[in-house]
Amino acid sequence: MVRASRNSTNLECAHAKRSMSAITFTARLVIATQAALCCTTIFSPAFSAQSATAGTAAPLELKRPASVRPWQRYKVDSQGSSWPQTRWSNFSNLANAGVSPPAHAAPAFNLPVEGDAERGRTLAYDRARGGSCVVCHVMGKTTPAQPGNVGPDLSTVGATRDDQSLFNYVYDPRIYNANSIMPPWGAYGVYRLDEVRDIVAFLKTLKEPYAIADKTENPNTRPAPVESRDNLDPTENPAMFGLDSGREVFMRKGANGKSCASCHAAPETAFKTWAARMPRYEPRLQRVLGVEEFITRHGRATTADEMLMQSNDNIAMSIYLHNLANGAAISPELSGAGARAALANGQSLMKRKVGQLNMACVDCHTRERHANKWVRGQYLVESKGTTAHFPTWRTSRGDIWDIRKRFQWCNVSVRADELPPDAKQYGDIELALAALNKGEKINSPGIRH
Numbered sequence: 001m002v003r004a005s006r007n008s009t010n011l012e013c014a015h016a017k018r019s020m021s022a023i024t025f026t027a028r029l030v031i032a033t034q035a036a037l038c039c040t041t042i043f044s045p046a047f048s049a050q051s052a053t054a055g056t057a058a059p060l061e062l063k064r065p066a067s068v069r070p071w072q073r074y075k076v077d078s079q080g081s082s083w084p085q086t087r088w089s090n091f092s093n094l095a096n097a098g099v100s101p102p103a104h105a106a107p108a109f110n111l112p113v114e115g116d117a118e119r120g121r122t123l124a125y126d127r128a129r130g131g132s133c134v135v136c137h138v139m140g141k142t143t144p145a146q147p148g149n150v151g152p153d154l155s156t157v158g159a160t161r162d163d164q165s166l167f168n169y170v171y172d173p174r175i176y177n178a179n180s181i182m183p184p185w186g187a188y189g190v191y192r193l194d195e196v197r198d199i200v201a202f203l204k205t206l207k208e209p210y211a212i213a214d215k216t217e218n219p220n221t222r223p224a225p226v227e228s229r230d231n232l233d234p235t236e237n238p239a240m241f242g243l244d245s246g247r248e249v250f251m252r253k254g255a256n257g258k259s260c261a262s263c264h265a266a267p268e269t270a271f272k273t274w275a276a277r278m279p280r281y282e283p284r285l286q287r288v289l290g291v292e293e294f295i296t297r298h299g300r301a302t303t304a305d306e307m308l309m310q311s312n313d314n315i316a317m318s319i320y321l322h323n324l325a326n327g328a329a330i331s332p333e334l335s336g337a338g339a340r341a342a343l344a345n346g347q348s349l350m351k352r353k354v355g356q357l358n359m360a361c362v363d364c365h366t367r368e369r370h371a372n373k374w375v376r377g378q379y380l381v382e383s384k385g386t387t388a389h390f391p392t393w394r395t396s397r398g399d400i401w402d403i404r405k406r407f408q409w410c411n412v413s414v415r416a417d418e419l420p421p422d423a424k425q426y427g428d429i430e431l432a433l434a435a436l437n438k439g440e441k442i443n444s445p446g447i448r449h
């Protein structure tokens, strides 16, 4: 959960430099004429020379997976940022509910709790162990930089709570609050019992209020981050190279000699709003189809190109198609029975606690829970306003992420096994997010922390 803080901007600099030197961004408008020339090949008797016509169902390859199988978690992003490699199959994830152990009380322990408070403090501040308590709590005057405020200030907790409740709280907070966002540190084995004891020994030393004077240090006064970089300026957003490359892929002949442009001579008009209406329930697959999976399946069926989800070509094409819809309001089709069921499932998946840290999407991304607060140096954003800019450049990762890769990361960061990008569950969640973001204007490619 704790990933790059606001301070870790070394990649940012590297990329800013790279993008500054590499701009020849002029070929913005492509070549409708060239497209028109290609249009003489007739794909099948059903298509005219103008080929694609509104009202016909887009050809899709329906049998094969649209992403790598067997799915293997990324080791590094394209620019070398690493992903954790632990498997968490003994905890629930979005595909398997009911795997995680239920709330349970700590095994018997001695009172008063006596442990090594110094070691407890080291554990409480250790980023490697579940992210440290400081992700969510201010903890007295030794609190390290950029504490979060998802949980209450614990600077005086040693004066207000007894040993037993402290031990129980750290072992499994669900005993007191079934819906707690705080991980069941002991019950889920993040910390051993002797470590919980040492952490409690440290908590018992916290008796003095600690006012953080520095306004940007204090999580309650720290200003929310504002993204002010111009996402459509290629000197600022390296994902703009993806846009150029997407345009090229659109014109490029696939394995059967056809290009996208062979059938779509005027993509600027044909796809002016298309991406804003995605994802959609696709009856032929009986699940939700997003832009990226559409590209894989429609590409296979029409140009015979293999553009697996999250491959460079796929992301580039996704940027291109999203960018054509810039300014269009997100307006997913939600009325059919299939769409309604998918939407309901997506909403319910967003409430499912997953992973060793036992968190749900709604814990971090809704105002009712903990959105608009800080987890260490990262701000928790509300779900509304979070989808219209995908695919997006991630400065802290040095990579372009489609929305499914974002879901995968939000799973892995709470120590839940991620699903392949074309998983049905991600489709349902993507539709639920599109519904929440209805009316937001597509603005792609994005750029974010």
Ligand code: HEC
Residues within 6 Å of the ligand: 124, 131, 132, 133, 134, 135, 136, 137, 150, 151, 152, 154, 157, 161, 166, 169, 170, 173, 177, 179, 180, 181, 182, 183, 185, 199, 203
């Ligand atoms: C993801 C955020 C998060 C992390 C990380 C976290 N907590 Fe909490 N903690 C909370 C929240 C929120 C509460 C408020 C009660 C609740 O919702 O369960 C809380 C409450 C507590 C309380 C009870 C405070 C009181 O008197 O009401 C204690 C003690 C506590 N946390 C200790 C810890 C310790 C020790 C760690 C690190 C091992 C830790 N927390 C890590 C979110 C977190």
Ligand code: HEC
Residues within 6 Å of the ligand: 043, 047, 051, 052, 053, 054, 055, 056, 057, 058, 059, 250, 258, 259, 260, 261, 262, 263, 264, 271, 274, 295, 298, 299, 302, 303, 305, 317, 321
């Ligand atoms: C052989 C002709 C052909 C080729 C090649 C082709 N398409 Fe299509 N495409 C169609 C037809 C037919 C439709 C359905 C009618 C329509 O929506 O215009 C369609 C629809 C679409 C749609 C709207 C889809 C929907 O379901 O609403 C998009 C977007 C699209 N194509 C993109 C592409 C891209 C990107 C490529 C290149 C990978 C491509 N097409 C290649 C024939 C083709």
Ligand code: HEC
Residues within 6 Å of the ligand: 001, 350, 359, 360, 361, 362, 363, 364, 365, 375, 378, 379, 380, 381, 385, 386, 387, 392, 406, 407, 410, 411, 414, 429, 448, 449
């Ligand atoms: C532990 C808290 C946490 C949980 C749980 C979590 N996320 Fe996130 N999520 C984050 C953080 C932190 C960011 C980065 C915010 C930013 O861009 O600064 C983020 C970003 C996102 C974004 C992109 C926001 C943007 O504007 O770029 C989306 C979409 C998203 N999460 C969806 C989800 C979904 C869906 C789930 C559940 C499967 C989920 N998240 C679970 C913490 C969480």
